[in-house]
Amino acid sequence: MSQSPWTAHHIQQCEQRIGQTMLRDEHSLVSFSRDFGGLAHSKPAAVFSPPTTLALQQLIAYADENCLPVTVRAKGLSQSGQSLPVAGGLTLHMDRFDAVHEQEDGLIWVDANASWSALLAATLRESRVPYITPYNVNLSIAGLISVGGVGAASFKHGIAASHVTALEVVTADGKIQRVDAASSLFHACLGGQGQFGVITKAAIQLRPFGRQVRTFSLAYTDREQWLKDLAVFKRHADFIEAFCSPSLQGTKLTAKGRRPFAEWLFSLQVSFEYDDKAPELADFGSDVKPWRVSHRQDEAMDSYLFRHEARLQAMKASGQWELQHPWYECLVAQDVVMSELDDLLRSLPLHFATMVHLVPISGKQPTGFFMGPGQAEFFSVMILNPGVPPALVPGCLEVIWEMDERFLAKGGKRYLSGFLGSDLPLDYWAAHFGPDYTNWSKLKRRYDPKGIFCSTLCNHNMTEGRSAS
């Protein structure tokens, strides 16, 4: 069903009905018209920040009655318009849903917009942590599980969305429900990009942990040895970060002019929890042979889980946070990554690929609408540059399309946070969801029949492009 834009009359009538005001001043609207990526822009007709669940329900019921588009926004850290409204749409800013609730029986209830750091502040006191903590602990709970949720323990525990026990959700009719794995609404909301309802609370599973963490930073010049050691550590470690970093070797002439080129170094940061006795590298056998042990770090778990904070703060202090971020994340089968890696590294311009992260992920527990390449183990190939100036953006986008060509044809699936493009072709979503596309369309019609939940990324093209039974 097609939606109408929010008019001044709608906004006024809705404000009167729910007894709350919306933001409509130019400054506020402009500040909500971009996301972290800075590549997609769309100004909302109004922004509503519900103070209570009742006000949220009333707003949604009004929007549904009048077929008015609503975009759910958490912290706006996605990069392709996932949290930006369609023309004439309203932004539902969930910032006031930030409480951390009770812990019981190995789980904790948290409001949708609480950050992972707020969750950790409560659970670390009780000697518990979530199975997956993202690198950036400032992301919201609901924003992360609405895309999946990747972290350094993903090689072992998969994605954050796989460790949710229950959700509280407001659906398009304004009703609120608590749902668990027995409900199709629960599955639809995990990886659901805010398209099936508004998550107000989530129950996140917790586990006990060793008090201390020892991290070995290992460097390799030999790609094969790096991969062999990665396989060993996947059997023993608690957290792994794997990445390739370029070492500049000067410039050379290419078809696009003179360009810098690099040799690539391969790195692992492998971390082990312990209480009394810290592991030594020798414990993992003589086959583990890094070129260099660059560093060994011992720290408490609360320090380890916040390890990326300094880097994120530096991005803010240096102005990089405000730049555009053409980020790329693609979930790719292990054998495809291995066969493509050398060629990929040779082809990447260094202003775009300051590092290439390869996050190993266990795909043993398929979850909601998070789409992987359908294998038990795969990688997220990620290029997360600190920010690029406008003149370099078109070149970066060209590389993104080349990488899509390289990986999507071989079963890769984009992680739905990075930049996917504007005006995606009608058949994009059918290809992305594959056999699950029919179910996506069916559940969308069931839980949001008028299609009020939408964004510049997920709009009417998403289900109408291909008719689904």
Ligand SMILES: Cc1cc2nc3c(=O)[nH]c(=O)nc-3n(C[C@H](O)[C@H](O)[C@H](O)COP(=O)(O)OP(=O)(O)OC[C@H]3O[C@@H](n4cnc5c(N)ncnc54)[C@H](O)[C@@H]3O)c2cc1C
């Ligand atoms: C610096 C940085 C570091 C990152 N690190 C990681 C990482 O370690 N691991 C990882 O997996 N990802 C990471 N990401 C990507 C991030 O997980 C996604 O972009 C995430 O969706 C952003 O969360 P947000 O809270 O800003 O949500 P938003 O960008 O505001 O929203 C994202 C999506 O979730 C939906 N949504 C938000 N709240 C709700 C709700 N209450 N109910 C229903 N739908 C909702 C929105 O509609 C939208 O579709 C990182 C991003 C940045 C910028």
